[in-house]
Amino acid sequence: MTESNRLSMDALQISCQNCSLSQLCLPVTLSVEDVNRVDELVQREKPLHKGDFIYAQGDVFKSIYIVKSGSVKSYITDADGREQMLGFYLPGDLIGLAGVEGNRQRCSAKVLETSSFCEVPFDSLEKLASRIPALQHQLFKLFGKQLCVEGEQLVQLGQKTAEQRVAWFLLDLSARFARRGLSSAEFYLSMSRHDIGNFLGLAVETTSRIFTRLQQDGIIEVNRKQIKILEHDRLKQLVES
C-alpha cells in the first residue's frame, strides 16, 4: 500500500460523519452539513503514548479534546505538589472543558495507553455554535454532564466507605464500557492501583486490599489489570447499602 493510498483511506475513515463515537460526543440531530462544519474544525493529530500529556495544568486553554481511542487520566496538582485525580476518560469522552474559565487548563491530562484524539479549537467551536443553535445546546449539555459527573464523585468521596467506593468505581467503568459496545462484565484497567486509590481518596494499599477482598468474596475476578465482574448485583448492593 502506497503512502498516498494510506492517507486517503485515513481521510475517508476519519470524519465525524462516519465516526462511531459521534453518538457520544455529538449526540444531537445536526444536519449533514452542520456535522461537516464541525468536522472541518477537528484536528486529528498523531496518537500519543503512555505518559504523554495532552495538556498540562496552567497551559493556555485553546482546545477541547475528544478521546478517539485509548484512555486518559486528568488530575490537579495542588500547592504542596500532591495530586488529586479528577477522572478517567474513555473513547467518546470530552476533556478540557474546565479550562474555559480563566483561559488556563485547570488540570493536567495524561495518556494512560497509546491513544488518539480529536482536537477542537474552542474559539472556532464557539463561533460555529452561535450559528448552529443545536450545537450550542449540545455544548451546554456537555458542560452540564461534566458537572453531574463531578457531583457524583463528591457524593462518593464525601460519604462512602472504601469498599463502596471501589465497588462504585467498577460499576461506573462497567457502565461506561457497555455504552461503548464493550463488555460490561470484563474489562481492562489502564490506570494503576495508585491512580484508582487517589481518585477514590484512598491509599494504594487499601485499594489493593479491597480488590483482593472482593475477589475472595466471589464478587469479582482480578487478574492484574483485567477485571471480571461475577456478581454485578452484589456490587450494586454494596454501593447502595
Add this chain to the structure above:
Amino acid sequence: MTESNRLSMDALQISCQNCSLSQLCLPVTLSVEDVNRVDELVQREKPLHKGDFIYAQGDVFKSIYIVKSGSVKSYITDADGREQMLGFYLPGDLIGLAGVEGNRQRCSAKVLETSSFCEVPFDSLEKLASRIPALQHQLFKLFGKQLCVEGEQLVQLGQKTAEQRVAWFLLDLSARFARRGLSSAEFYLSMSRHDIGNFLGLAVETTSRIFTRLQQDGIIEVNRKQIKILEHDRLKQLVES
C-alpha cells in the same frame, strides 16, 4: 408611600443595568442594549424564606437562578437517602447549571435565610445567547467556573485533614465575601455545623471540635454563627501544609 410608588421604585432598582451584582453574574462587556435584552428575560419572584426550595432534585429543569440576596445550599440525596452538600451560594452566584443535562435538576437547592433571586428561563437565555456571541461565551465561562469550583472541592475531600478542610472552608467563604465588598475578616455563617460538616465530608462533632480548636489556637474567634478571622495567614498555612 403608596403601593404604586413602591412598585415603580422596585422596578427602577431591579434591573441588570444597575444591579450591583452584574459584575459577578454578567462580567462581560455587553452593550447596553444586550444587557437590556438579558434583563427582559429575568423574572424576579418574591423572596423565599429559610427552608424553602428553589427547586428540588428531580424537578424539570427550566431556569437557572442567580442569588440576589441571602444564601442557599445545594445538595444531592442519594439512593439510600443520605445527603451530600454540593455547595453554598452567595449573592451573585449562579445555581442550577447542572440541570441542563437530562432536563432534570440533579440536586436540591434550599434557602438558608430569607433570600431573593433572579430566575432566567434557560431556553430563552440559550436563544438569546446564539444571537449574542459575548453572552454565549459568558455562559460557557460560567459553566467552566462551576467545574473548577467542584474540582477544588474534590481536592479538599480527597486529600486534606479535617482541620485543613475547615480552614479551607473559612478562607473560601472569606474570599467570596470580600469579592462582594463585605468584610473578609468577619462574617456570618448562615449554614448549620451539620451542613458544613456534610459539605466537607466530616461528622458534625468533628466540625464543631475544629472550630473550638482553631479558636483556642487564637486563629479565629467563634461566636455561634459569627466568625472572625484573627490570623488569616496561619489559616492559609494550615490549608497548604
Add this chain to the structure above:
DNA sequence: CTCAAATGTTGATACAGATCAAAAAAACCT
C-alpha cells in the same frame, strides 16, 4: 414567657483506613 425541639458542644471509645515495612510480581531497559 415557657416548654419542646433543634442545634451545638464536649468527652469517651471504637474502628476504618493510613502509614510503615517488606516481599512478590510485573514491566522496562539495554
Add this chain to the structure above:
DNA sequence: AGGTTTTTTTGATCTGTATCAACATTTGAG
C-alpha cells in the same frame, strides 16, 4: 536474557475521625 525499577500485594501497627453518649445552648411555637 538479566538486572533494575516500578507496581502490587500482604502484614503489623498506629491514628484521625466516626460514633456513642450526655449535656448545654439556642430557636421556635403556642
